[in-house]
Amino acid sequence: MNLLEKLDAAAAARKAMLPEGVGAFGIPIEEVYTATEARIGNRRVLLLGTNNYLGLTFSPECIQAAHKALDEEGTGTTGSRMANGSYHGHRALEREFADFYGCGSGIVFTTGYQANLGTISGLVGRGDTVLIDGDSHASIFDGCILSGAEIIRFKHNDMADMEKRLRRLGDRTETTLIIVEGIYSMLGDQAPLADIVELKNKYRCTLLLDEAHSLGVLGETGQGLVEKTGLQKEVDFITGTFSKSLCSIGGFCVSNHPQLDQLRYVSHPYIFTASPSPATIASTRAALQLLREGSHLRKQLWENCTQLYNRLAEIGYQLGPEPGPVIAAILDSPKQALQIWQRLLEKNIYVNLILPPAAPDGKSLVRCSVNAAHTTEQMTYVGDSFAKLYHEVLQS
Template sequence: MSISDRFAELAQIRESLGTVEADPSRIVMEKILSPTEAIIGNRPTILVGTNNYLGLTFDSGVLEAASAAMHEQGSGTTGSRMANGSFAGHAALERAFAEFYGVPSAMIFSTGYQTNLGLLMAILRPGDKVVLDSHSHACIYDGCRISGADFLAFRHNDPEDLRKRLRRMGGEAEGALVIAEGLYSMLGDTAPLAELCAVAKEYGAWFMVDEAHSFGVYGERGLGLCESAGILDQVDFITGTFSKSLASLGGFCVSRHPEMQLLRYGSRPYIFTASSSPANIAAAHAALDAIRTRPELKDKLWANANRLHDGLRALGYELASTVSPVIAVRVPSKEGGARLWNELLEQGVYANLVLPPAAPDSAALLRCSLSAAHSFAQIDAILAAFETVGAGAGADRAACAEAGAR
């Protein structure tokens, strides 16, 4: 295939959306007004697709910390952690994560994507065995591919299928790596982490959990699904991102194994990428402090999630999972999803349009992510918009409900 053929293939993807006024690749947020509002197309729009779970992007403490760091240390590091890019703030944030989790080791990376890429490229080699959840994020798949490891997927959220695949590996299961996520970002469902961890340990495998969308959201202290499941002392690696609840840019990895610090000498994304800017690090550190000291943020997020979830169900929409901070509405076709997404935008509501293959099970998704910063009035306005666009989408909803029943 030539490069021109590849462009033609991408054009077909665009054309497959049908005749719509806009698609997500062409949307520009002209002005951000708050964690939950922006100007899009010269129109005030409620944002319900930002992953800004705790609403901290405009928090005064976060903004002040970021501003002070930038003025004191400059706008960027201009170097990797292994060159000139390890500032005092980076080391302090790593200590804060290790202390919060009660583990000896923590590392921070420049993005959440690079966190999983950097960890997997450092610990895996050709011939190593990996078994990952079939709905794992692209960066997990990419890290396994680049490492050269042999990897296969187990059925989503199915401990028995994981057990079957490990059993088939025989002696090679011992020392293999099992990977799952906490909260899955597309459907909004959560993993049975305690059961998956038990299976992994039964066969002598290592266990890694990506808490990108669940850190700050689940657990008594906000440590994520591993805390809720009571397995913090059993998981080998936990990764997460700054770009969700931590209102910044970057990522972290913590481990109960002190040897993880050795990965600084072998993780190419860590060694060869410029480190996070002082402002990003300071913002993430301030947001981490907010998670530790302001549990009311998590409580408000869950109140909003319950309100939207219950309201959408009452309107007759088929939802992809039980209540969580990610609420995905199933639409049976790409064209129908694109049309409804455009109509929501016309109503002043921005959600995420998710199409196959990113959307599992061949259905399109209208994905909503809730924030602690949403008011109940905004939730009700979002529901009113869904009611308006749904009035003309009875066939789409009926078809989706029928598909879900099969």
């Protein structure tokens, strides 16, 4: 099989799962109206397939800041920070993230994916070990691969399995980086951080926490799981993305370890890429300010999450173990998931379809991402639609 035939085989496998004409992946969105509504084809749809958790995509403060940066600094930086230099905004945003987490320093990356790639591959290398959760995001897994470290996987959120694997490492635990996530993107559940910290200390490892989905969502000021659990001083490195609650694109890492700054000189995903554009940095800075002051947004978000989670559980859907902004209905077969996804779109509701092998344990998911801008009426409509489909698809 030559290179192109391999792609043909992958395309055939995809077509076998999705009937012709069903564009569930990378669906064309023709127009975006608000944080909760857009046009797909000829339909005005309710958006439940974005990660706009605080609903800030149309925030006037962010848009104004981006406009000003465009006018004053142009459209792009045209190169890497290492070669072309760091703009004022890059350095300011790094200080603001460090201040937000009460850390000594911070680094901004061009994407959230690169934040994990760059941090992990800068911290560990050949001869070191990474211990990662079985449900880790691809950016974590790819960062580990790039690093050359040995990758050991523990069962998702299973502390007994994690400890067993730490014990097996023997004296190699001191060169082991544990990586977990604040909220996991598939089922929306949170890492048992207190237990993880206990094991990290017992086995003298280093701990990295990815707050991609929990930033803005958990904790009084929105730091994430680290704030909710009060364990800021126990986590060595925190990474996160700008592309969810902060509504732009980019990523960060903060730490109290002064060695963090050294990543700028060893991390290829930081060095060999163009830095974030001035408009991106400006809107992110404005969004970070709104996030820090956004306890009312978090309150609304959690009301929406709880309403939808409880409704779907009451209907009978199998869900992740706890409510959160990611609410996934777990279906036994891709066919069921596809039917529900299609029927929801017919009811003008856009959610995410996740099929094996992307979903854990060979299951299929219909995943909703709730945000603070959704109204109670919208959540009720979504719940009612899921209720009808439960009877029509799963009980027929």
